[in-house]
Amino acid sequence: MNRRIDPEQDLSLAGNPAAAGCTHAEAVRTVRASGPGCQECLATGGYWVHLRVCMTCGHIGCCDSSPGRHATAHYHETEHPIVRSVEPGETWGWCYVDEAVIQ
Numbered sequence: 001m002n003r004r005i006d007p008e009q010d011l012s013l014a015g016n017p018a019a020a021g022c023t024h025a026e027a028v029r030t031v032r033a034s035g036p037g038c039q040e041c042l043a044t045g046g047y048w049v050h051l052r053v054c055m056t057c058g059h060i061g062c063c064d065s066s067p068g069r070h071a072t073a074h075y076h077e078t079e080h081p082i083v084r085s086v087e088p089g090e091t092w093g094w095c096y097v098d099e100a101v102i103q
């Protein structure tokens, strides 16, 4: 639990949003991780299962299998549509609006 990431790791989106039926490619930026783990869980002492990065601002949040579901909460707060997995070996993305896997 609470495996931390290297904040300097490559967080680019490998997949093509348009090919996945996603119309939000303009929301994808070159981002820096907000920190080594879920931003809200680190602040509150919570725990996470898997981590996602917001492709618009670099917010690191926890997945929907985690108690806080902070990646999804970040989407609802900001309307930033696309996240990417930052789990080892995973580069797939997810658009909340289109409910599309980007790979």
Ligand SMILES: [Zn+2]
Pocket (backbone or CB within 6 Å): 021, 022, 023, 024, 025, 081, 095, 096, 097, 098
């Ligand atoms: Zn989309």
Ligand SMILES: [Zn+2]
Pocket (backbone or CB within 6 Å): 038, 039, 040, 041, 046, 047, 048, 061, 062, 066, 068, 069, 070, 071
């Ligand atoms: Zn969290």
Ligand SMILES: [Zn+2]
Pocket (backbone or CB within 6 Å): 054, 055, 056, 057, 058, 059, 074, 078, 080
């Ligand atoms: Zn964001």
